[in-house]
Amino acid sequence: MKENINKTNLSIIFLCLSYLLFEFLFIPHWTLTADEFVFAKHISEYTIGIPYLDFEPYKSVLGHYLLSLPLFFTQGLFEPIFRMKEEIAIINTACIAITCFWSMRLFDKRAVLLTLFALLANHYFIIYSTDLRVDLLATWACLFSALAALQMRWRLSGLLFSIGFLVSQKALWYFAAINGSLVFCYALFRTSSYSLRSIFQFNIAAIIPVVIYLMIWSFIASPTIVLHNFFYDAYVQAGIDFYLPIYWGCWATVLSHGPFLFLLWPVATYLSIANQSFADALSQRRLFIVCVATIALILFIRYKQPFPYNFVFVFPAFFLLYAEFFTLFTPRRSVFFFLFIVAGIFFPFYQSLKGAVSFNGHYQQTITSLAATLLKDEGDYVGGIPFLFTKDQPIEGMKNLIGPQIEYIETPSEKMGQLLLPSLYLAPTSPEKIIDDFERGSVKLLISNYRLFSLPPKVITYFKDHYQHYYGGIYLYAPVIHANQLSFYLKFGGKYRIESKSTSRLTIDGKRYHAGQLIELKKGDHLCYAKKDFRLTMVPDITMKLNPAYQKDYYLLMNRPIVS
Numbered sequence: 001m002k003e004n005i006n007k008t009n010l011s012i013i014f015l016c017l018s019y020l021l022f023e024f025l026f027i028p029h030w031t032l033t034a035d036e037f038v039f040a041k042h043i044s045e046y047t048i049g050i051p052y053l054d055f056e057p058y059k060s061v062l063g064h065y066l067l068s069l070p071l072f073f074t075q076g077l078f079e080p081i082f083r084m085k086e087e088i089a090i091i092n093t094a095c096i097a098i099t100c101f102w103s104m105r106l107f108d109k110r111a112v113l114l115t116l117f118a119l120l121a122n123h124y125f126i127i128y129s130t131d132l133r134v135d136l137l138a139t140w141a142c143l144f145s146a147l148a149a150l151q152m153r154w155r156l157s158g159l160l161f162s163i164g165f166l167v168s169q170k171a172l173w174y175f176a177a178i179n180g181s182l183v184f185c186y187a188l189f190r191t192s193s194y195s196l197r198s199i200f201q202f203n204i205a206a207i208i209p210v211v212i213y214l215m216i217w218s219f220i221a222s223p224t225i226v227l228h229n230f231f232y233d234a235y236v237q238a239g240i241d242f243y244l245p246i247y248w249g250c251w252a253t254v255l256s257h258g259p260f261l262f263l264l265w266p267v268a269t270y271l272s273i274a275n276q277s278f279a280d281a282l283s284q285r286r287l288f289i290v291c292v293a294t295i296a297l298i299l300f301i302r303y304k305q306p307f308p309y310n311f312v313f314v315f316p317a318f319f320l321l322y323a324e325f326f327t328l329f330t331p332r333r334s335v336f337f338f339l340f341i342v343a344g345i346f347f348p349f350y351q352s353l354k355g356a357v358s359f360n361g362h363y364q365q366t367i368t369s370l371a372a373t374l375l376k377d378e379g380d381y382v383g384g385i386p387f388l389f390t391k392d393q394p395i396e397g398m399k400n401l402i403g404p405q406i407e408y409i410e411t412p413s414e415k416m417g418q419l420l421l422p423s424l425y426l427a428p429t430s431p432e433k434i435i436d437d438f439e440r441g442s443v444k445l446l447i448s449n450y451r452l453f454s455l456p457p458k459v460i461t462y463f464k465d466h467y468q469h470y471y472g473g474i475y476l477y478a479p480v481i482h483a484n485q486l487s488f489y490l491k492f493g494g495k496y497r498i499e500s501k502s503t504s505r506l507t508i509d510g511k512r513y514h515a516g517q518l519i520e521l522k523k524g525d526h527l528c529y530a531k532k533d534f535r536l537t538m539v540p541d542i543t544m545k546l547n548p549a550y551q552k553d554y555y556l557l558m559n560r561p562i563v564s
Helices: 002-026 034-045 062-067 079-103 109-121 135-150 154-165 169-189 196-220 223-238 244-256 260-273 281-301 308-328 335-358 362-374 403-410 431-440 457-466
Strands: 380-382 443-447 467-471 474-477 487-490 494-499 506-508 511-513 518-521 524-529 534-538
Touching: 002 079, 002 109, 034 062, 034 079, 062 079, 062 135, 079 109, 079 135, 079 308, 109 260, 109 308, 109 335, 135 154, 135 169, 135 281, 135 308, 154 169, 154 196, 169 196, 169 223, 169 281, 169 308, 196 223, 244 308, 260 281, 260 308, 260 335, 281 308, 362 443, 362 474, 431 457, 443 467, 457 467, 467 534, 474 534
Parallel strands: 380 443
Antiparallel strands: 443 474, 467 474, 487 524, 494 518, 494 534, 506 511, 506 524
């Protein structure tokens, strides 16, 4: 007996340390997604302001406050982000351990370990579990809520759900799943375990903390703003059908890296409840588990935005279902067991490992660091992604160029306008207004990525006339001066190289220059005369060593695709 306990504990330690080591090894290596920069910027706002009062929060605030802790102790461009992701990895590791010890009171130890190995090896967990998001934190709370429900601790279950809901409103799926299962089992069994009292206790315990949350923030800020952000923004986000064209692509990405858990779902569901009399508490609990998992999975499948990072929400459903399934059918040396090990653990882990190695973020880190160096003294940047998350992008409507924002810029509509939530740094704008904002502002450089190239041709043409490729994804301020201009305004002082196809001399402030000449100009108005158009290309003084391999604009490497 003692030997079995020691083996179990060693297996748990191995599982936790293996996961933690993997994440800590790859976190600094991986390319960050665009959303991670957005969340980094959003989380940084919690260190300098009060949500609902100084800024409009995206989602509920509990998880953001938790993740903001490393920002008080770190500085720089990437170190704070890496520390936050490592914090998530540590929280995940602790939750894995808690899940093991808690669920082993309910399920067979081998079943728990086998299920966790399969879930942790899967693409959506091993790759996306440390994404800079709050969703997985909410997922753990949902899983613990379900485990408490299996022990008939309904008040604790409701409280744990409310914690998850105050981290991310997506936890609502499991509120529906647990409630639906409770009502179903009450209608069938009418026992003390599944009674009206149980339903009442769970719901009251779930609702009271949410009401307290809303009351506290309504006292600090306007109740209208709090309710609007907490409910309306979440409702709008949940109902977005803009991404339906890539719905099947998202599913194909996840399933191609490990379809076995999804394919086995109907089989495990049927075998778990087949030939059951449901006369005893154990078989009734089994039906409750199947109901929770089924409702949660159906709600997720119906979700219109099945991005791979959202698949972490299937974790509680699959854990409950397969832990019960393997408890009922204790793993033994058999063809099925061997097939599950290969198809359910080794294959998805191999696929995930291939993806993890390919996400090399060095180019992204180099270009972002160079941008920060160039902006050290003056000037702003625009990238459509908040690469420099502590520095604001000055052009409204270009701070977070996600699909609905780009479509609104191209073809404004009331439908798209409703999706432009300020909490996501979205705003109504137009090509004309963008150009006008650029003219009025002091944007020194552009950071190239696929989102900028998705803008309307009119905006792209403006970029080409005012910015020129410098290095990698950096396009520096480089205005074109037309032959018919008698003067121009220079937004930044410094060294400039004259670029012109003409061999004839040109005049700036009464001095004659030729193409290719390096000159120094001050910020402000200048007189000029030239027979042909010419460009003034900024030549910055920097000491940062630049890798020649990154000289070209590899714009697709500036962020990791969401569907990857």
